[in-house]
Amino acid sequence: MPVPLFDTKTPLAPLREQILARMEEVVDDGRYILGPNVGAFEQEFAAYVGAEHAIGVANGTDALTLALRAMGVGPGDEVVVPSFTFYASAEAIPPTGATPVFCDVDPDTFCVTPETVKAALTPRTKAVVVVHLFGNVAPVREIEALGVPVLEDAAQAAGSVSEDGRPGALGTAATFSFFPSKNLGCFGDGGAVTTRDRELADRVRMLRFHGSWDKVTYEHVGCNSRLDELQAAILRVQLPHLDGWADGRRAAGRHYAQAGLGELVELPVPVRGCDPAWHLYVIRHAQADAIAAALAEAGHGQKAYYRTPIHRQPAMAQWGAGAELPATDEIARTHLAIPVSPVLSAEQAADVTATIAAAVAAAVA
Ligand SMILES: Cc1ncc(COP(=O)(O)O)c(C=O)c1O
DSSP states (O other): OOOOOOOHHHHHGGGHHHHHHHHHHHHHOOOBBSSSHHHHHHHHHHHHHHHHHEESOOOOOHHHHHHHTTTTTTOOOEEESSSSSSSSHHHGGGGGOEEEEEEEOTTTSSSSHHHHTTTTTTTTTTEHHHHHHHHOOOHHHHHTTTOOOOEEEETTTTTOEEBBBBSSSSEEEEEEEETTSSOOSSSSOOOOEEESOOOHHHHHHHTTTTBBSSSOOBSSOOOOOOHHHHHHHHHHHHGGGGGHHHHHHHHHHHHHTTTGGGGTTTTTOOOTTTTTOOOEEEEEEEEEHHHHHHHHHHHHOOTTTTSSSSGGSGGGGGHHTTOOHHHHHHHHHHEEEEEEOOOHHHHHEEEEEEHHHHHHHHHHH
């Protein structure tokens, strides 16, 4: 049976009636912008991640730009960011007036390390965007020890845990995306900033609302970037299930290991002290494209997400041109996401693994 790259429908099916009822409540209530569900979700999500404050915004990209601005990042500053991540992690930096400076990652964990960040620091570095890629949790405490503020890009890591706590409560601030396919996804776009710092939270709240508290006085050039009331209501139904879904994602990783996938390809390695809720399950192999073709032929989902890393993207040429990032270039060539979801079964993992085994055997023959 074909196995999809991800399965968002099956986990949500038991919640359908509850979600529809909450949506109906919002429709009847009539408060569609920054109403009671946004306020309640902000409190519930902050409590979940272990931060004091959460601010709902329109998407994970805005969350990054607003958080950086609230951290004081502006023209003339540099922000260190990995090149092996979704484009938005870096795209969010130039709108602040600052310059992205690309750093390398650990090829086993796909995350930045204190060493890769340190190599990119200069006297102009104002912050580091630490991406918890694919659900892994980058070593925030060790990176902060370099003396630079950390903004966690936790878009892919809701539900993961590390020995220092949950993503979202590890750095100066953190950002989330609630894009539908994320570990916690709504039915459209949505995002959040979390932080323990009250003043930083207040600045994000202002910036998301045209730089104003009261629609009378405008203290900053902000923007209009709010989490919709309907999306917040949907997220509130889902949040209590996030940990269960995260366990299912971890189990999917174990199913692949038990099926012997680790003998065929490089499996993703959790950062020390971290228990990832795999958002994407990303393997590495020199013949990744041949494996992808075999999976596609069998009807299984697969995707090479970041074949061209960000520092080689045309829009980033002015900042990425001189960057030497050997691990990034290597994993950009060799990575491949294979199916993962909270409900991926041992049988599905065995089917996918069998297809990969045949592809690897054919590639070396
Ligand atoms: C690592 C990472 N950062 C940022 C984003 C941007 O989030 P959004 O699509 O909600 O703007 C995403 C989402 O795709 C992501 O995966």
